[in-house]
Each structure stands twice: as C-alpha cells, then as structure tokens.
Amino acid sequence: MSPEEFRKAGHQVVDWLADYLADPTQYPVLSRNQPGQLIDALPPSGPEAGEAWDQIFQDFERHVVPAVTHWNHPGFMAYFANTASPPGILGEMLAAGLNTNGILWKSSPAVTELEQVALSWLRQWMGLTDEWFGVIHDTASTGVMHALAAARQAVAPEIRSTGQSAPLTVYCSEQAHSSVEKGALAIGVGQPNVRKIAVDSAFRMRADLLEQAIEEDLGAGKKPFCIVPTVGTTATASIDPVRECAKLAQRYCLWLHVDAAYAGSAAVAPDYHWLLDGAEQADSLITNPHKWLVTPVDLSVLYTRRPEVLRAAFSLIPEYLRTAENPRALNYMEYGIPLGRRFRALKLWFILRTYGRQKLTEMIREQISWAAELSKQVEADPNFELAAPQMLSVVCLRYKGTDEENRAILDRVNATGEIFLSHASLHGRYVIRVAIGNLGTTRATVQRAWELIQQSALL
Amino acid sequence: MSPEEFRKAGHQVVDWLADYLADPTQYPVLSRNQPGQLIDALPPSGPEAGEAWDQIFQDFERHVVPAVTHWNHPGFMAYFANTASPPGILGEMLAAGLNTNGILWKSSPAVTELEQVALSWLRQWMGLTDEWFGVIHDTASTGVMHALAAARQAVAPEIRSTGQSAPLTVYCSEQAHSSVEKGALAIGVGQPNVRKIAVDSAFRMRADLLEQAIEEDLGAGKKPFCIVPTVGTTATASIDPVRECAKLAQRYCLWLHVDAAYAGSAAVAPDYHWLLDGAEQADSLITNPHKWLVTPVDLSVLYTRRPEVLRAAFSLIPEYLRTAENPRALNYMEYGIPLGRRFRALKLWFILRTYGRQKLTEMIREQISWAAELSKQVEADPNFELAAPQMLSVVCLRYKGTDEENRAILDRVNATGEIFLSHASLHGRYVIRVAIGNLGTTRATVQRAWELIQQSALL
Secondary structure, eight states: OOHHHHHHHHHHHHHHHHHHHHOGGGSOSSOOOOTTHHHHHSOSSOOSSOOOHHHHHHHIIIIIGGGOOOTTSTTEESSSOOOOOHHHHHHHHHHHHHOOOOSSTTTOHHHHHHHHHHHHHHHHHTTOOTTOEEEEESOHHHHHHHHHHHHHHHHOTHHHHHSOOSOEEEEEETTSOHHHHHHHHHHTOOGGGEEEEOBOTTSOBOHHHHHHHHHHHHHTTOEEEEEEOBBSOTTTOOBOOHHHHHHHHHHHTOEEEEEOTTGGGGGGSGGGGGGGTTGGGOSEEEEOHHHHSSOOSOOEEEEESOHHHHHHHHOOOOGGGOOOOOTTOOOGGGGSSOSOOOOTHHHHHHHHHHHHHHHHHHHHHHHHHHHHHHHHHHHHOTTEEESSOOBTTEEEEEESSOHHHHHHHHHHHHHTSSOEEEEEEETTEEEEEEEOOOTTOOHHHHHHHHHHHHHHHHO | OOHHHHHHHHHHHHHHHHHHHHOGGGSOSSOOOOTTHHHHHSOSSOOSSOOOHHHHHHHIIIIIGGGOOOTTSTTEESSSOOOOOHHHHHHHHHHHHHOOOOSSTTTOHHHHHHHHHHHHHHHHHTTOOTTOEEEEESOHHHHHHHHHHHHHHHHOTHHHHHSOOSOEEEEEETTSOHHHHHHHHHHTOOGGGEEEEOBOTTSOBOHHHHHHHHHHHHHTTOEEEEEEOBBSOTTTOOBOOHHHHHHHHHHHTOEEEEEOTTGGGGGGSGGGGGGGTTGGGOSEEEEOHHHHSSOOSOOEEEEESOHHHHHHHHOOOOGGGOOOOOTTOOOGGGGSSOSOOOOTHHHHHHHHHHHHHHHHHHHHHHHHHHHHHHHHHHHHOTTEEESSOOBTTEEEEEESSOHHHHHHHHHHHHHTSSOEEEEEEETTEEEEEEEOOOTTOOHHHHHHHHHHHHHHHHO
16 A cells, blocks of 8 residues: 555544544444454455455445444443543554554554653642653553552562562452452462452442551461552442551551542542542552543553652663663663553543543543432332442442342443443442543433433433 | 434545555654654643544644655665554445444344454465464554463463462474463463573574473473464564474374464465465464555464363453354354454455455565565675575665664664664674565665665665
C-alpha cells in the first residue's frame, strides 16, 4: 500500500470514524454475535497473495463491526465506562504512524519526555506533589504487579539475590480488584497469603481487621510486605480508609499501594481532592486515564514516591542498550518489564490540552450528579433498593426479588441494545450496576437506563 | 471536540501522515534533541481551559516531531528495525475509535475472535500445528514473563498454594535477551539462579554446558524449571540448538520456551521454516510481528502448546466478571495479567491480508540478501572484519582498530541523520550492528550505510 493509497484509505477511515462518533447509537451497545460467529465468517487461513483495501474494509464493516461491543457508546454503563475522545484518537493515529519506540531516552526522546510532561500535569491536577514519579503501563493489572514487585524489593530484597525468603503476605479488602491477587500470584506470593480483609457496611476495608491479620501473620513467621487499599472499588466504588492503612504501613514497615484506577481521575476536580486523603503517604498509586479521563485504551499510570526502589526491582541495563549517562535522559525501561514502549503519552497530552482541567472537571461532576439523582430515584421506588451507598458515578441497585429476577432484568435491559449494564455480587446477592463514565452519556441516557430497568422489572 | 471537528482534524492528520510516509528521510533518523529539550519547551502545568486543535497540532509539529527518533525511517538499522506499514496504521486508527476492550469474550467478541483468527493464520504460515494457542502481549518482555510463570506453574505448582519451593533456576545463553532475566526476577527467581550458559564461536548456546549446569543445580538442591533458547539473538541473530535443548527439557522435565521474537517472523517464508526446527517440541514460543512483520508497536505473540497451564497460572475469574460458559467464548483475561486488551489483532489482520504471505516472504528474503551482500563487502575490506557470522538480516562488523575508533565511527554515521546504527559487545569488544528490517529500506539504503561506515573510518 503506497503513501497515496494510504491517503485515500485514511480519509475513508476518518470519515467512517467521524460518522461513528456522531452516532454510535446506530449500533447495539452489546454485540449480538454468537460465540464463534466471527471466526466462522472468516477464512481458516491467510491469503497467499495480497488483497485490495476495499475488500478488506468491506469485510471489516460486514463481519468485524457486528462483533464489536461498543465501549464508545453513550449507553455503555457496564464495568467502568470509558471513552475514546476525538483528541485521543488523533493521538493514536499519529503515534501509530510515527511508530517511535521509547525503549530508552535515545530511542525516542519524544516518548520519554512527553510522558514526563503529561504525567506531571496530571499529577498536579490530582493534587500530588512533585515527589511522585509516573510511568505509563497498559493496564492497572500490569501496574499493580509492578508495584508489588517494588514492595517486595523494599521489604524483602533478599529475594532478588537468593530467590528465597519467609512467605510474603499482602493485604487488600475482599472488595479489591482481582488484579491485586493476580499480580501477587505472578510475583510468587502464595494464594492463601493474599489476605482479603472484610469490609464494613459501606464496603470499606476494616482497619481493625487489617491490623489483626498482620499481627497473626507475623506471629506465624510470615513476612507482611504490602497493603493495597482501593479508592473506588470495582463493585461499588467504595473508598478504603487510606489514612489508617498508611499508619499501619508505617508501623509495620510495609509498602502502601493505593489502587485508584477508577476514582483517581475524579481528583482532577478540586472538590474531589479529598478522595486521595492519606494517599500522600503512600509509596505508589495507580490511576487509569483510560477509565474516566476520555483516553482510548490502553493508558494506566503508576505513580511512585520511591522510583529508586522500582528501578532497583527492575533495572538490568544490558550492554547493548547502554548509553552515555545524562541525568536528564530518563530510560523508562529500567522501571518495569516492557522494553518497547508505544507513544501513549501523545494521546493523553492531546486530551489534557483539548479539554483543559475545567472541561474534565465539569464532566466528572455532572456524571456524579446523574448517579446521585439515579440513586434517589431507586430509593424512592418501592420495588427497588440501593445495594450499596452511591459513590461517585457508580450506582448498585437491586430489584426487591430473587437473584434470578435481577439477572432477568439485566438481560432484558442489555437485549434492548440501548444500554449495557453489568452486575456484581454483594453479600452473596446478585446486584445490578450502573457505571457512568462515557463522555457521550447525558442525563437523558441515565434516565433511559432507569426507565428500562423499571420496565424490565414489570415484564 | 465535535465529530465534525474531528473529521477536519482527522483529514489533516491523514495528510500529514501520508506526506510523512512518502518521505520520512526529510527528518534525521536519530533525534538531534538534547535531554530535557522537549520538557523545557512545554509549559510546566496543564491548561485550565481547553485549547484549540490548531494550536496543539502546531506544537506537535514544532516541539514533538524534532524529539522523535524515526523508527519508520528506511535508514533506521539500530536494535531491530521495524515498520508501521499503512494497513497497520489504518488498523490502529479504527481500533482507537472503536475503543472496544477484550477483557472477556462478551466485552468484545471482535477483539477475542479476530485475535484467534489472525494468530491462527500467522501460526500456519510459520509452520506451527494447530496445537499452538496464541495470545497477544505488548512486548516479548511481558510475554516471556508470562511463559516463565507458566513454566513455574508446570514444574513447581506448590508456589501458587504456599509461596514456597526450592530455589528455582532458569537457563538461557549469555547472548539471551535481558528480558529473560527481568521476567525471572519479576516472578521471584533469584538473580544468581538465572544461569547464563556460555556460547560457541557462532554465539550459540552450548548444550553440553547447559546439561552440566542443570546437573550442578540439581546436585545443589535447586529446582531447574525452564530452558529458554533463542532463535535470533539480539546482538548477532545467532540461533541456539533448540532440538538439543528440547531433549534436555524432556529428560529433566523442564518447560521449554523459545524466544523467536525477532527471527520467528522469517519462518513465514517457507524456505526459513528450518529456523523453528525443534521448536515443535517446545512448550511456548514468542514472535513479534512488531519487529519484522511491518506491524506498528506494540504486538508480540506468545504461543503455547499448553494453554491449560498458562491458564492455571493466571486464572482467577472474579464474580463480577463471570459470564455463562460457552466453549467457543474464550476469555483471554484468564491467560495473563492484563484485564484490558486493546484491539491489536485488527492491525495484524489488515497487514496479513494486505500483503499476503508472498509479499512478506519477498521482503524478508530480500532483506536477508542485502545483509549477506554487506557481509561479503565487509569481509573483502581489509580495514574491517565480521564480528560474528552474518545471520538473517543482521550484520555485526568491526573496524580493525580500537573500541574507541569503532565508537567514533558509529557516532559519525549516526550524526549524518541518514542512518541510525546501534552497537553490541561481543567477546568484550565494541561491535557495530547493522539490522535491516524496515519495509522502506532498499538495497541502496544498506549500501549507503556501508559507504558511510567506510567513510567514517577514514576521518
């Protein structure tokens, strides 16, 4: 494909995307494909000779698009909703074309320095001081694995030199994201040594039980190394008592990692700085612009106040990558596993500039207000109840009936194609979650979701 | 930014990219920026109010582009050269706009099934049977960490249940990529337990010393768990004796992981199937389409014949992500750390279709022939010598002089802006590497590189 053929195809794709962005509701949010349908529609083997773009793009529209679940749809309120905003897409286009790879500073000063710039801007908006060093990962799952490796390096450095130590233990609430457990397993923590601390009635980690668990483990000859409170849990957006966790981390010399993957973004609004109360004492913190800051996946940020420990956990610097030392030439590869680094900072920089702090703040405030409104409506409806206190832009609700009835309501709502909701399990009960976060979502979309939930309950 | 504003800006970006692709040589390959120059040129804080796209794009051109090292430049012959081909860029554009996220099948059937399709096509071209299950990671570094975790799960499953075992040991050659060591450290292997086996005169792992090391470690009460031969090492593209490694892996019940990150792509050419001789017995294998298959970063493929072990190492399935079971609905999140998955398969599918196996095979054969030609020229020049046997598209050469003289030659070549080369250290000596791999590189580009090397030696 020549540059001129690319120009033609590129304009066609831009027009397709502009039409898509103008009206994603032309598609059902949740794909109606059956498992295997796309596979069965495509040839079992690749072509020997090259094919024409028109044919390929036709197949994209005919076979691939129907298999897409539309995260960029205003009716997407499952998991944590997100958005590929226009400046984010433009950033990805340029990053793909330049294809510059930030293995080390020299291999792409732009990747390295724009990442420093964009993460510094974001950090300031979140109210974090300049002690915090940031690094972009694909997802929070990868980031927390790195944070846990740094925590291990801080508390049990003997593992790097011998591969041995007393059994490590890590603490999070029973509402923590599965990635904490997965990251711990990856670095070699035994599954029973991932302690899931019980929560209070608002789904917040109980600090008293946390302390008790640490004491028990110490008594059993284990080696506590990390506490992971969550600011904005996956099911209910509950907020763990970070300050109390910080006190315990300090007392027992443990690493404190704050999982703010979802809710950290809200701290760009000055009136939500309180979300990170206590986090200023943490060793590391994750927030995902690809969740609530209108950034196309993937872009998760791991911040740490102890970059030297992260570096000690991961640096190797083989000879063939060694470059002359310059204190301003940062080599990000020393701070994590991936060597290759896409130019992800570009899309974030475009987004921060296009919207400015004001527009992002407005969006977050509005979305939270729609969640608050919905939660009042749920409380006012005798057939429904809130399943958790409404926090930020997440509402967990339940039809006052069986789990089966709630599951049927969810399936009916999702079958409309207008709205896509997911569920959670709270106190062993099936709960419907409404998670607001797409830039295209309006008050009317949320109200329509509520209408569909109510109607589905009457069927 | 409205959809119509996006349309306008998108067309502008496509034109910019088409011009860029038509002549990347308008830029020096290696950025001439000084460390900190881009940071210093940008404001220390992000804007409160949003800014206009024209202003942002102007700053991109003025400040960001000069900070770019142009991996998409035909004169890029450092590390392993790569390409963002036009269909790859189109794939990234659509993936960014759709922003669909393959956490599990339901969250995006398209991401999941197109990944299965594209990786099956690629596997077939590489001569791998349908036993091989593929999963996309960002980089080979992330992939090998996952392979090592699977190897541990296979050989020492007690670690998942207790966090304890005899010290694990892993084996690779002293020419293996640093990611093997980094991945091993991440999962908790002690650094001295990453055994770097010496190589023969052609930089291939010595199987006799490998066997000896395994025996020594067993005698010392350690627990060997994995052998990692490389097909196409980073410095010289040498090829370890995979079949002999496979025999030892079988005899000692170890996992065999083949690192074919660079050279695996060459196996799409039928006359290079031999590269993977013995790999049919491996447990896992990595190849990076973002190295030699004209795919924009990032896209690395981890193949395994034992997906059930990979799954056992990583699966958790929290309740809030549980969906109804259907054997055809694959949930990739169970096979690795990241939950979120970009739609990376789309660009690969576009590329495999646009070029077909023939065009990719031609490109690889041609590039290898240019490397072979260059190596003969080096041998014929009394001032230069080959520093390693020429393998595939990599030539390691040396001016018959001091390390300082060789370093000076490299610096002079890179300062021209026409060509970017990197170096390696072989037998303790500084070596100049010419790594051919960009789709835009021609025989003339390689000859120009040689001319510049020769001229720089005379200065």
